Amino acid sequence: MPEKVIELSHISVFFNQDGQTLKAVNDVSLDVEKGDIYGVVGYSGAGKSTLVRVINLLQRPTAGKVVVNGETLFEKTDQSTAIIEAKKLRPKRREIGMIFQHFNLLDEKTVIQNVEFALKHRKLKEKQITAKAQELLELVGLGDRGQAYPAQLSGGQQQRVAIARALANDPEILISDEATSALDPKNTVQILELLKRLNRELNLTVVLITHEMDAVKRIANKVAVMSEGQIVERGTLLDIFTNAQFPLTKKLVGTESDSQKAMAILKNDHAFDNQADQSILHLTYRGSSISEPVTTKLYEDFSVETSIVYGNVDVLRDTPVGTLFVIMTGAKNGRQQAIQYLKAHDVTVTEVGLEAVKND
Numbered sequence: 184m185p186e187k188v189i190e191l192s193h194i195s196v197f198f199n200q201d202g203q204t205l206k207a208v209n210d211v212s213l214d215v216e217k218g219d220i221y222g223v224v225g226y227s228g229a230g231k232s233t234l235v236r237v238i239n240l241l242q243r244p245t246a247g248k249v250v251v252n253g254e255t256l257f258e259k260t261d262q263s264t265a266i267i268e269a270k271k272l273r274p275k276r277r278e279i280g281m282i283f284q285h286f287n288l289l290d291e292k293t294v295i296q297n298v299e300f301a302l303k304h305r306k307l308k309e310k311q312i313t314a315k316a317q318e319l320l321e322l323v324g325l326g327d328r329g330q331a332y333p334a335q336l337s338g339g340q341q342q343r344v345a346i347a348r349a350l351a352n353d354p355e356i357l358i359s360d361e362a363t364s365a366l367d368p369k370n371t372v373q374i375l376e377l378l379k380r381l382n383r384e385l386n387l388t389v390v391l392i393t394h395e396m397d398a399v400k401r402i403a404n405k406v407a408v409m410s411e412g413q414i415v416e417r418g419t420l421l422d423i424f425t426n427a428q429f430p431l432t433k434k435l436v437g438t439e440s441d442s443q444k445a446m447a448i449l450k451n452d453h454a455f456d457n458q459a460d461q462s463i464l465h466l467t468y469r470g471s472s473i474s475e476p477v478t479t480k481l482y483e484d485f486s487v488e489t490s491i492v493y494g495n496v497d498v499l500r501d502t503p504v505g506t507l508f509v510i511m512t513g514a515k516n517g518r519q520q521a522i523q524y525l526k527a528h529d530v531t532v533t534e535v536g537l538e539a540v541k542n543d
């Protein structure tokens with residue numbers, strides 16, 4: 184059984200704003216397992232930051248239960264409220280590192296002093312603190328920049344220092360709240376790859392809050408989509424990308440734009456006669472499970488012709504995932520058998536109604 188490191192149950196966070204109740208987080212439950220890189224995505228104001236601030240009780244919930252590494256930090260029921268004692272919460276918080284969009288480094292201190300600062304509370308000798316800080320800088324690829332000042336570093340390098348500092352107390356969990364939002368594309372990719380490496384090498388569990396689906400696509404294994412204080416859809420990265428149900432998810436993952444492009448092509452496509460012997464299919468598949476021989480096979484075995492209207496390939500973590508919109512022409516029975524064949528070969532098949540083409 185995978186070990187649950189974060190268990191949020193029925194969390195609500197309500198704020199009072201000008202006499203009105205703002206439901207920033209509304210009855211959200213979320214479990215994160217050891218070694219996950221759990222992407223929490225949604226537009227600004229969806230409640231992502233508020234939800235993750237609950238994990239280490241930087242934000243106290245209005246209702247719900249917070250368990251980290253098996254220990255209950257907070258539980259509020261109708262009858263009572265239980266909160267972990269302050270002296271126990273402090274070390275618990277150290278199990279959870281955080282990085283943000285703003286790096287929050289101390290400008291007047293050198294890079295290594297910034298990292299050492301996070302180790303000061305430990306009963307370590309000066310020398311040990313310096314050695315540990317140096318080790319952390321090496322881990323994030325900045326072993327030779329310890330004597331520089333933050334202003335002398337690029338944004339990406341400053342975020343690396345912030346990551347080294349967040350790891351100073353050997354946390355099991357790292358919360359990344361929009362950590363790449365202020366970075367250019369190159370630095371964004373480098374920071375995401377660093378998080379992926381730390382996840383792999385240190386078995387660090389990462390909660391990745393972002394409004395950028397590309398970030399999630401690159402490193403997350405699981406995704407929760409938030410809208411108006413609630414999780415509207417969740418699943419493995421592959422599920423969310425190949426089988427999104429909620430309109431916002433479709434928009435975020437690009438299914439909506441793929442579908443719009445395919446429909447625009449179909450409207451002007453003479454191969455599509457809108458006849459009773461034709462189906463429009465939306466296929467998604469992993470790796471290279473669909474290739475030329477498949478269309479040949481469908482023709483030979485089921486007497487259906489498959490013509491590709493639109494295709495796109497995304498890379499999820501390291502796996503290519505393809506999207507195809509095809510017109511399948513042939514007898515109803517043959518088309519049904521061909522669809523069964525595709526499904527049996529790990530292809531997700533969705534029939535697109537003809538209305539979609541007419542009304543789009």
Ligand SMILES: Nc1ncnc2c1ncn2[C@@H]1O[C@H](COP(=O)(O)OP(=O)(O)OP(=O)(O)O)[C@@H](O)[C@H]1O
Pocket residue numbers: 198199200205207225226227228229230231232233234361
């Ligand atoms: N301390 C607070 N007091 C009052 N309202 C708050 C407070 N913190 C957050 N909110 C409100 O709660 C809602 C959710 O905010 P939150 O920051 O969690 O969203 P988000 O999805 O992280 O978006 P962003 O990326 O813009 O921060 C917003 O409407 C915000 O204005």
